[in-house]
Amino acid sequence: MSSTIVDAHAGEHAHRGGVGAFISKYVFSRDHKIIGLQFLFSTLLWFLVGGLLALGIRIQLAWPWEGMPVIGPMLFAGEGGQISPEFYTTLFTMHATVMIFFVIIPILAGAFGNYLIPLMIGADDMAFPTLNMLSYWFMWPAFALIGMSFFFPPYGAGGGWTSYPPLSAVWEAAPGSHWPQTLWLLGVTCVGISSMLGSVNYMTTIIQMRAPGMTMFRLPMTIWAMFITAILQAFALPVLTAAGFMQLLDRVAGTGFFVPEGLVVNNSIAASGGGQPLLWQHLFWFYSHPAVYIMILPAMGMVSDIISCFSRKPLFGYKPMVFSISGIAGLGFIVWGHHMFVSGMNPILGMTFMVATMMIALPSAVKVFNWLGTIWGGRLYFTTPMLFSLSFVSMFIIGGLSGIFMAATPVDIFIHDTYFIVAHFHYVLFTGTAMAVFGAIYFWFPKMFGRMMNEQLGKLHFFLTFVFMNGTFYLMHILGARGFPRRLADPYDYETFSNLQPMNQFITICAIGMVASQIIFAGNFIYSMFWGPTVGRNPWRANGLEWTAPSPPGHGNFDFQPIVYRGPYEYGSPEVDTDYYPQTQPPPDGIEPTGKSEHTDH
Amino acid sequence: MAQHDSGHHDDHGHIQLEYQPSLPINNGKVILWLFLSTEIMFFSGLIGTYIVLRFGSPAGTWPGPHDVHVVEKLGALNTFVLICSSLSIVLSLEAARSNKASLAKIWFGLTFFLAFVFLFIKGIEYNSKFDHGIYPQKPHSQIYEKADIYYVSAVRTRLNELVTKWQTEDTELATAPNTAKQLEDEQQSATARRDALNGMSNRSEQENDELRQLTKRLPEIKAALGDLASKTKGLEAGSADRKVRLPIAESILNDFARWAELTAATASDDLVTRHKRQAAMEILAYQVYPLHRDAHAVSEYLRAEEADRNQEAAKLAAERAELHGNATAATLEALKALDLTPAPEPGADAAAPPSTNLSPEESAVLERLAAIDKRLAQTRHREEALDEHFAVRYDSNEHTFMHTGHDGHESEWHGLNDDYHWLKLPMKIPSGNMWASTYFLLTGFHALHVVVGLIVFACIIPLKLDATRANMIENTGLYWHFVDLVWIFLFPLLYLF
Amino acid sequence: MSHDNVGHADHADSGHGHDQSHGGLGKYLIVGGLLAVLTAISFAAGSSKTIMSTPQLGWTIMIAVSCAKAMLVMLFFMHLIWEANWKYVLTVPASIMSLFLMLMLVPDVGLRTRNYSEERLLRAATPAAADSNSPSEEAEMKEGDTPTDGHKQH
């Protein structure tokens, strides 16, 4: 088997010059794999930026006003490197913005969605490759706009990632609510357009371009999760886009959708009034609660695949898994109000949202139960992807349970806007999703680059990250339970919190360790890309369609017509001698192949 | 490793793969329907916003169509236009399917044309709103939520602005010949001097300098003269307008706006004064931009105000008669000598200068009499002005004010802004900014979709629209019908509700 | 919204749906005419003083008419009446979600003024200076020194 796939399609561009060929192949590529990798690299770079912004927050909280390294002398030389409170708001705003809109969402849907969907369903590309390319290139205006916002004082938007009005809707409301906030809105709108283009494309591809025999209930969980995520994006994102446009108009055109009556800012009445700040919160969370599932469902899907593969056992309860993902998505649309319990919303609504939110625990518990069921009695291989996936499952339990605390209105009133919330969503998003993403990178890296990543370094990366992240995020629960507020540049101003500084210092040291541990990952990634040991098509002995394609797959992905005979989780099947049973392997003689041209998707 | 390692080549990558589609339609149509789903959510976000803001606005404040120059007929016409365009694109699709390319093109072209018509009518509608100052704008549009002191002072500011501008222009026009004369003189002397200097055979350093400066200065003078001429021309052209408008603006400024502002600023917190203050501001707001639903309340305010005025006048007249009866001849003489044209500031009333040859008692009487006369004159003056600009009769059956125009024809009162379109005074439209925000948001995004449709049409129209292009026309048509669907809901919501 | 069931039974398993024309000119013209008539009805309802004296009645009529028009456009112009069952998959969820979103905004934002006190409505958009609580300030007010100057300075 050759791994000269890269030039499998060289003939088509033979007439082009070197640079032109490079640009059309790697820059303006319409190949889903290249686009997926473009997303992967862009998001990993932004991951670094977001991580550094987080360190800025941590340093301020551990040693307030003692001068921020690097950024301090650069931007605040006049104050001896001591950052301003406004800059602190910028730090946490941009940290969240970068991590959510530039890292988690695009790395899951953009990078893995793009790379895996056609490969795992047996298609040669997305249904609309040009649209797919556009969805990546719409990220660049967003990168540029958000990047530009760093150059207007106070160097970034400061409205929080939720951009709540009236602070964000009034031009003069605060430092950082001038140009940076407007650029922020435009940038997020571009991310929205990118995601929207991606999601309709993914749905069309999954609906229409599955290989013969690949019925909907033979799809890997990754694809199911991507499919449901795409639906969430398609239905929720336009609402945020609409709200974003309205806020933009409030800022630049003098409309008053979100500006309340008689709002006095800087001793003058806001230009217009009669709007409703609460309306923004509703529209924003109508997207952004489903968005938290956009940020975790694909991770759950990928983890399901990895766990099943390394337990050498079929996924426990495949259909319940599908239904629970759908259930989470469906319920996800009717719970957004739990972010607004203390906003002064209608109490009857609050009650409804509380009950609906609690119900999400059910499908989530089904998923955890099924993962545990999959592991139970399996022949476990503790490879790096498996370690990350197991970590995902256990940490997701912590993050999920703390979610139930805040779903309860009476409890939420106490912990609202404290570090308890911060602990919760970092447990879900970092120790959950980010760990799953690491696992997925280790798992599919051989497919993407035809080379293995180093296992020893991978395990070291895992253990260091695991220890440091728990040191960082676990203590935040305790901070939050003691009322430690988020989004405050110097909480120690309040006597009550001054004794919490040592704990914050410990957290910050762990956070620095956590960021430093990623150097191992970066080194491993870059080294393995070029010098890792080459692999064949199926290094993990997995069942999915993608493992039957060459590593890395060439243009058009498959060098044969994939025909699917079974689901992707037939590990340890008695029908064959091997402990895995690829989806494309015809059954041995005497067993009737089923479902070749079935139409049983709905 | 996998079973495909042998027996297959992977060097020719791209083999044609077979799929098992779930839906019996082409991918383009699938993605288009999915895209329309996202569009449905987008517009439901916008329309939902409109609905909750509109029905959640304080009871009875949302402006009716006529309060904000919405013409239902134009909306209905546009609905019809879009329906026709939907129909024509369907017919184009039918023609394309039966491979009648030229017929398809005719129908398609008609759709294209109707889309333009829609935008054209939309443009007319937008224009009329902009013309009347109804749009959201930073830092503040002409729309005010209520008649309060901010509103009244904004009216005064606008009037002041107009009056000052025209007065300055008049002054400039008057001084223009003088300025021109000066410039011409300078030009003449400079030219003569320059020629003289040029004529010299040997010039001193100083004279050389002077010559240089003159050569520089002369074109400047010429340019200044040219500027002045064109400016004067412009000022002259406007002078006829100014002659008519300036007195009107001044009269409105001095007779209503200032009266309303000062009444509104009366410093007392008893209920009667509060009522009077509100009355003054409401009356002014109604004069500028009458809202039909305010007519009844304003008529009450006016009646109360008139009663008040009459009462005050009667009281003053009685006091005046008494003072007159007791006054000395000298006092009356002095009174006659005073200039009693009403000053804009009622505060100035008491400042009548006492004649020196009067006793203190006489001066006091004189002062009081002067104040009374001035006050009476002022009231009379305001009434006259009111009659001139606001000659209205309240029709209690129709609950409207009727206005007799210059031609003697009686019609509904449309306000000073309408009578004198150049005034562009701030308007009181409760929830008006919100109305404008939502109206322009909804129609704007809809119009944007129409424009996108136009671009798509423009790309397709040069093609040969035969059966092979039927899918393309179908998908374009689906998008276009969606645009029509949105308008079907926007029309009643924005024009008729 | 209700969906017409006509036609999907015999098309459910057809692989190509509708390559042929369905009604031809006549059917589409009838639909177009109906749409025009419905527009006229809602216009008439909106302009009728009798109907709009109970605005709720007028609104109901107009929305009902709009829904009828939307149904006509979707069924005939967008060919949904002739399509297979997929039409429900691609249209019903979006319709439900959009209605749901609008409904969920009602209790919080749509009914926001329901519990406002008279006082709050009266004072809305009016800062303290304008409502008579500070007579001294107003007494001192001179021309060019009015409270508006503050809010004009953007």
Ligand SMILES: [Cu+2]
């Ligand atoms: Cu949530």
